[in-house]
Amino acid sequence: MTIKTVAVVCGTHGNEITGVYLHKKWQKNQALIQRTSISTQLVHANPKAYTNNRRYIDQDLNRQFAKHDLENMALGGYEQSRAKVINQQLGPKGNSKTDLIIDLHTTTSQMGPTLLLPQKGAFYNQLAAYVSMQMPEVIVFCDEDDKANDEHKLLCTIGRYGVIVEVGPVPQSVLRHDVFEKSEKMTQLILDFVELYNNNQLPELPKTVAAYRYLKSLTLPVNEQGERIGMVHKHVQDNDFKPLQPGEPLFITFDGEVIPYQGDKTVYPAFVNEAAYYDNNLATSLMEKIELKVAR
Amino acid sequence: MTIKTVAVVCGTHGNEITGVYLHKKWQKNQALIQRTSISTQLVHANPKAYTNNRRYIDQDLNRQFAKHDLENMALGGYEQSRAKVINQQLGPKGNSKTDLIIDLHTTTSQMGPTLLLPQKGAFYNQLAAYVSMQMPEVIVFCDEDDKANDEHKLLCTIGRYGVIVEVGPVPQSVLRHDVFEKSEKMTQLILDFVELYNNNQLPELPKTVAAYRYLKSLTLPVNEQGERIGMVHKHVQDNDFKPLQPGEPLFITFDGEVIPYQGDKTVYPAFVNEAAYYDNNLATSLMEKIELKVAR
Incomplete structure (x- = not known):
């Protein structure tokens, strides 16, 4: 059609x-x-x-x-x-x-x-x-x-x-x-x-094309009062679609404490530290790497 | 004191x-x-x-x-x-x-x-x-x-x-x-x-410290109705405090025409394409390179 x-x-x-x-x-x-x-x-x-x-x-x-x-x-x-x-x-x-x-x-x-x-x-x-x-x-x-x-x-x-x-x-x-x-x-x-x-x-x-599929979003770290206490770590900043391994730095608190990525598999961040997502306190999306099959 | x-x-x-x-x-x-x-x-x-x-x-x-x-x-x-x-x-x-x-x-x-x-x-x-x-x-x-x-x-x-x-x-x-x-x-x-x-x-x-002194600001190109017709050329974008020579690309119109820098001496852009300056249609500041003398 x-x-x-x-x-x-x-x-x-x-x-x-x-x-x-x-x-x-x-x-x-x-x-x-x-x-x-x-x-x-x-x-x-x-x-x-x-x-x-x-x-x-x-x-x-x-x-x-x-x-x-x-x-x-x-x-x-x-x-x-x-x-x-x-x-x-x-x-x-x-x-x-x-x-x-x-x-x-x-x-x-x-x-x-x-x-x-x-x-x-x-x-x-x-x-x-x-x-x-x-x-x-x-x-x-x-x-x-x-x-x-x-x-x-x-x-x-x-x-x-x-x-x-x-x-x-x-x-x-x-x-x-x-x-x-x-x-x-x-x-x-x-x-x-x-x-x-x-x-x-x-x-x-x-025959195939590499792609990333959205998995979920992560929020910025907050304290018990809901106040933001940290930001995206520079290890992740500007590294959209680069692999992030479990245990690697993800956030840093304003006092300098590193918060690692706690997942159990390699993911690929996207929309890292996007300005528009601060309204909802979102830090980044996480993606998986996939391949799309292309029909002839 | x-x-x-x-x-x-x-x-x-x-x-x-x-x-x-x-x-x-x-x-x-x-x-x-x-x-x-x-x-x-x-x-x-x-x-x-x-x-x-x-x-x-x-x-x-x-x-x-x-x-x-x-x-x-x-x-x-x-x-x-x-x-x-x-x-x-x-x-x-x-x-x-x-x-x-x-x-x-x-x-x-x-x-x-x-x-x-x-x-x-x-x-x-x-x-x-x-x-x-x-x-x-x-x-x-x-x-x-x-x-x-x-x-x-x-x-x-x-x-x-x-x-x-x-x-x-x-x-x-x-x-x-x-x-x-x-x-x-x-x-x-x-x-x-x-x-x-x-x-x-x-x-x-x-004894001295290198510095840049503000000379003037440049506005984005506009037509006779005052509408913006171009933007900062990528030759200048992200090149704050890098030398800009007369005749080098400064702006590009949306139709793809390059507008060169028309000055008569080397200048150093700063606040290149700063978001806050769009209100006043400012494109960039121009600086000169100087040396400050440091008293003992």
């Missing part, structure tokens, strides 16, 4: 401004995001948060797209309302008029150019293989919901397919030339892939 | 949180910031901005300390009021009860540990020489006001002496282990210096 309608979304988080400036560029030169077999639209997801130079006004918009939340009219915060509007515009979730959503994000973590896949499937694995082949520094990040896509809270899950382009490191509210370029290149490669996919012209892809 | 009273200030910018956590540490263990010849107090300059996780509520607090602004009762914004209170508590400017103010800041720019000196003088040059000798990676940043200290807008200028400890890179609202450590070490070295200075026990200092 071909991909006919694509939405490139920016500003889902108001202080991740790279996508907003890419939109300005593409609005001036629409040919850059068109391909012969698809129709591409640009959507600015949270203009109010952007104007206020904040991640969000009331709630994190990129956590409002579980189906039961979209259907719950009692949820009336700004982003809870905005999610319903976007679902009307691009979805509805489960029966979407948009075949592919590409949602542009940035991170303060040293994650490089990351392609986040919220669902499993042959389409995603071929996409990941193509983008990795063309841009070998891309990391493939699998974050499927265990239960069902209906439960998944990300904006991009309201499309038939959806992915996140997540590039870092860049501070919130900052434009970096390198991050701008990588975000643009990844988006172009995804659109190129769709065109080749639609026309049955994909090049020979590798 | 000895230094008797010292204030260590944090949270002047509400989203530069490293100093706030150092304060928490020192409040629990006051001995760390005491020395036999001085009395040290801790001051949280802008707790309201910190609680709101923003640089400021109404105005940048660290631009409110020119004497004529402190005396102007018509300026009634939150930070304009807060500045008057802090001037009462630590100053008054020009006749200060505080001999030395150490104001703790962070930057999103790749500036490493930077010691910012807002005034000229033998005391400052000896301090810079001592800190550089003990911590060679420290950069000395001179930002004296051309006219008079009365005109200087920084909080630390209300002390008899005042300095800024400015460490980066760290995104706003993030704690980094390395930045925490460097900020702590610099503060400790400044307090050590004061103790040695007071007791006439300074070690032999170098």
